[in-house]
Amino acid sequence: MNTLAEENYLKSIYHLSMGVANVSTNQIAASLNTKASSVTDMLKKLADKALINYTRYQGVSLTPSGEKIAVNIIRKHRLWEYFLVEKLNFKWDQVHDMAEEMEHISSAELINRLDKFMDYPQHDPHGEPIPDCNGLFNTPKLKPISALAINESGVISGVRDHTTSFLQYLEKQGLTIGIKFTVTEIIAFDHSVVLQMENKKEIHISREVANNLLIPL
Amino acid sequence: MNTLAEENYLKSIYHLSMGVANVSTNQIAASLNTKASSVTDMLKKLADKALINYTRYQGVSLTPSGEKIAVNIIRKHRLWEYFLVEKLNFKWDQVHDMAEEMEHISSAELINRLDKFMDYPQHDPHGEPIPDCNGLFNTPKLKPISALAINESGVISGVRDHTTSFLQYLEKQGLTIGIKFTVTEIIAFDHSVVLQMENKKEIHISREVANNLLIPL
DNA sequence: TGTAATTTTTAGATTAGTCTAAATTTTTTA
DNA sequence: TAAAAAATTTAGACTAATCTAAAAATTACA
Numbered sequence: 001m002n003t004l005a006e007e008n009y010l011k012s013i014y015h016l017s018m019g020v021a022n023v024s025t026n027q028i029a030a031s032l033n034t035k036a037s038s039v040t041d042m043l044k045k046l047a048d049k050a051l052i053n054y055t056r057y058q059g060v061s062l063t064p065s066g067e068k069i070a071v072n073i074i075r076k077h078r079l080w081e082y083f084l085v086e087k088l089n090f091k092w093d094q095v096h097d098m099a100e101e102m103e104h105i106s107s108a109e110l111i112n113r114l115d116k117f118m119d120y121p122q123h124d125p126h127g128e129p130i131p132d133c134n135g136l137f138n139t140p141k142l143k144p145i146s147a148l149a150i151n152e153s154g155v156i157s158g159v160r161d162h163t164t165s166f167l168q169y170l171e172k173q174g175l176t177i178g179i180k181f182t183v184t185e186i187i188a189f190d191h192s193v194v195l196q197m198e199n200k201k202e203i204h205i206s207r208e209v210a211n212n213l214l215i216p217l
Numbered sequence: 218m219n220t221l222a223e224e225n226y227l228k229s230i231y232h233l234s235m236g237v238a239n240v241s242t243n244q245i246a247a248s249l250n251t252k253a254s255s256v257t258d259m260l261k262k263l264a265d266k267a268l269i270n271y272t273r274y275q276g277v278s279l280t281p282s283g284e285k286i287a288v289n290i291i292r293k294h295r296l297w298e299y300f301l302v303e304k305l306n307f308k309w310d311q312v313h314d315m316a317e318e319m320e321h322i323s324s325a326e327l328i329n330r331l332d333k334f335m336d337y338p339q340h341d342p343h344g345e346p347i348p349d350c351n352g353l354f355n356t357p358k359l360k361p362i363s364a365l366a367i368n369e370s371g372v373i374s375g376v377r378d379h380t381t382s383f384l385q386y387l388e389k390q391g392l393t394i395g396i397k398f399t400v401t402e403i404i405a406f407d408h409s410v411v412l413q414m415e416n417k418k419e420i421h422i423s424r425e426v427a428n429n430l431l432i433p434l
Numbered sequence: 435t436g437t438a439a440t441t442t443t444t445a446g447a448t449t450a451g452t453c454t455a456a457a458t459t460t461t462t463t464a
Numbered sequence: 465t466a467a468a469a470a471a472t473t474t475a476g477a478c479t480a481a482t483c484t485a486a487a488a489a490t491t492a493c494a
Contacts, residue, residue: 005481025442038482040443045480057442057489088330098324105318113305222451242472255452257473262450274459274472 002049004104007073008032009042010051011103013062014070022059068135075131076111077103078124083114085125092125092176093167108133126167127158127177127214142214145183145193146207153182154215161212173203175213219266221321224290225249226259227268228320230279231287239276285352292348293328294320295341300331302342309342309393310384325350343384344375344394344431359431362400362410363424370399371432378429390420392430 002010012031016023025043029036047054051066062070080102084095105111112133115121123129131137142158156179159166170176174197184202185194191207205213219227229248233240242260246253264271268283279287297319301312322328329350332338340346348354359375373396376383387393391414401419402411408424422430 003480026440034481035483036442037444037484041481084327088327088334090330098322098327101322101324102319105315107315107318110301110305110315113307117305220450243470251451252453253472254454254474258451 001106002051002069005042006046006049006051007069007104009039009046010062010066010070011073011077013052013060014067014074017061022061024059028060071131071135072108073103075133075135076105078128078130079111079114079118079121081124081126082118082121082130086118086121091167091171093164093171095125096162096164123177125177126162127156141217143217144211145195145205145213145215146191146210148183148193148215150183150186153180155180156213157216158214159212160214166209166212169209170213173205174201175203175205218323219268219286222259223263223266223268224286224321226256226263227279227283227287228290228294230269230277231284231291234278239278241276245277288348288352289325290320292350292352293322295345295347296328296331296335296338298341298343299335299338299347303335303338308384308388310381310388312342313379313381340394342394343379344373358434360434361428362412362422362430362432363408363427365400365410365432367400367403370397372397373430374433375431376429377431383426383429386426387430390422391418392420392422 009028009032012028013023016027016031025036025039028043029039032039043052043054043060046052046066047060050063051069052060052062054060077099080099081095084090084098085092090098115133120132121130129137129139140157144160145154148154156175156177158177159170180198181195181203183193184196187193191210193205193207193210195203195205197203226245226249229245230240233244233248242253242256245260246256249256260269260271260277263269263283264277267280268286269277269279271277294316297316298312301307301315302309307315332347332350337349338347346354346356357374361377362371365371373392373394375394376387397415398412398420400410401413404410408427410422410424410427412420412422414420
C-alpha cells in the first residue's frame, strides 16, 4: 500500500494533468501547499515505485498504475461526498474536507458496498463523474454559461470553482446541479448575465460566476 | 488535534485500564505490537500534552481529557462498525479493521449525523455499548455463560474475545447478539456446556467458548 | 545568443515515530 | 535482604516527510 502523502501527490498530479502532457514541480507544490524541494523528493520516491514518469527538470506524468491509484482515490472521494450529502444531509459546500480524509480508507470491498448501498450514483454533489469499480467513467463535455447567447437554455451540470464561498453563493441563489434555465439578457458593459429559471424567477449573475457555472456542451 | 499514533495509544490505554489503576509500558507495547522503548517515548509526549498521568517506572492512567479523547475514538469505532453491519451488510467478524481506520475521521458533526442516520444505536455488532455525543454510556454488567448452572437461561449480550476466528465460529453456530438460550447440560469432565436455543436446537460448546460468551449479570 | 530570471534540484536539518542495545530501576525470590 | 530476573528507560540510529538555503538547469528575452 501507499502512504497518505503518496496518495495525495498522485491525486494532485492526476488533477493537474487534465489536458497537459506533463505537470511541473511548482504546480504540484502549489496545489499541495508544500515546497518545490519537498515535491522533488517525493517525485523520486514515486518514480522508484513506477507510479510516475519523471525526468529531472522535465515535469511528470502518471504511469498506468499511478493513474489507477489516483482514479481509485477520486472514486472514493466522490462516493463519500455523495454519501455525506444524500444520506447525512450535508450541504454540497460542507463535504470536501471530510471526503479528503475518507478517501484514504483502504478497503475496496467497503467502497464497492457503499456504491451499491447508494445505488451506483453517476455524479458527485458537484456534478463530477464517479468512476466505477474498474476505474471507468466518462467525463461529460461541459462549457461555461458565459458561452451561451441570449435565449439559449441549459441545465447546470458542473462547477469550475469548488470553493466554499462560491458553492454557498450558488446554493443561496438556487443555482444547483440539475437546475434548468434560459439566458434572457447579457449586459454588454460587464458581460454579466440574466438567467430565467424554470420557476420564472430571474437571477442576475456576474461574468465571473457565468464562467464558473457549467452546462453540457 | 492529535496524531494517529497518539490516538491509538490513548485508545489502547483506555482499553487496558478497565478495572485497574495503572497500565504498564509492556502491556501497551503488546497491545500495539510495538516495543517498550517506543511506548516510553510516546508516554512522555502524551504526558507533556496532559493526556496521561505518568511517572517513570510506575505505569500510566488517562487524565480526564485523555479519557475524553479515547472515548470519542471508541464512539466513532463502534458507530462505524454498526454502519458497516447494518447498512452495508458486512458480517460482524469483518468490520474491525475497517473501523480501525474510520475511527480516525475527525469531524464530530459527521459522526453525530451518522449516529442520527442510524437512529442512535446503543450497542455495536459485538454488543459493546456506544458512547453518546457527550461520551456517556453505561457498561452493562456481564458474566460468562460458564457461570450459569443447569436450567438457567440467558440472552447473548457480548463476547469477550473479538478475534475473527471466534466470531466466525459463533456466526456459524447461530450464537449471535440477542439470541436466547437455556443451559441443559454441563459435562463434568471438561466443563463443556450444552445450550438449548429458542428453536429447540441444541448446541454443544467448549468451556473456552462458554468463558467468552457473555450474558447480563 | 548570452545573460537574467525562473524553475528545479541538491545539501543539510528537523520532527514524529519507530527500532536495537545498553543502562537503570523495580520486583521477585532464594 | 541481597542477588537475580523482569520491567522500564535512555542513548543512539533510522525512515518518511518536510523545511531553508544554495547550486544547477532551463527558459525567457534583450
